[in-house]
Amino acid sequence: METEKIEYLNEKIQKSEELNDLQSVKESATSLEYNLQPSSNTEGEIKNNDARGSKIPEKLLQTIMEAKAEYWENLKTNPPQGESYDSSRDCVDTDAGATDSYGDACAAYTDYPSWCGGYDDDDFDSMAMCCACGGGEDDGSGGTDEC
Numbered sequence: 001m002e003t004e005k006i007e008y009l010n011e012k013i014q015k016s017e018e019l020n021d022l023q024s025v026k027e028s029a030t031s032l033e034y035n036l037q038p039s040s041n042t043e044g045e046i047k048n049n050d051a052r053g054s055k056i057p058e059k060l061l062q063t064i065m066e067a068k069a070e071y072w073e074n075l076k077t078n079p080p081q082g083e084s085y086d087s088s089r090d091c092v093d094t095d096a097g098a099t100d101s102y103g104d105a106c107a108a109y110t111d112y113p114s115w116c117g118g119y120d121d122d123d124f125d126s127m128a129m130c131c132a133c134g135g136g137e138d139d140g141s142g143g144t145d146e147c
Contacts, residue, residue: 076102076115076119090138090139090141091131091136091137091138091139092131092136092137092138092139093105093106093107093129093130093131093135093136094106094128094129094135094136094137095124095129095130098123098124098129099124100115100119100120100121100124100126101119101120101121101124102119104119106126106129106130106131106132106133106136109126109130109132109133110130110131110132113132113133116130116132116133116134117133
């Protein structure tokens, strides 16, 4: 019976030490979280960040966004050479003056069909409007090709 009490007390002591270690880890994490708060948080209140994943520092994010913009601009200027547009289709573009996010209308997509679907915006849908992308409408010339 004495041995059981000793084992029981030893388990309690061990659990107590583990609990203290966990409490220490929690305090360290809380301290670290507080130190990572923005300077506008001056009341010492810790605000949880509901966003998942790590935040990217603003300067690094700006560099990434600039590189991304440069990549897309370069891709637009020097697109990969894909299949050329088959102009034998009986089709008319339906963009009616609408342009993509870079200001290009369907006519530009005739030369660069690789742009199709890549630069659409709220008023321009290249896949639906441009013959070069498989959109547009039958021009009524009586041909058998469909748009």
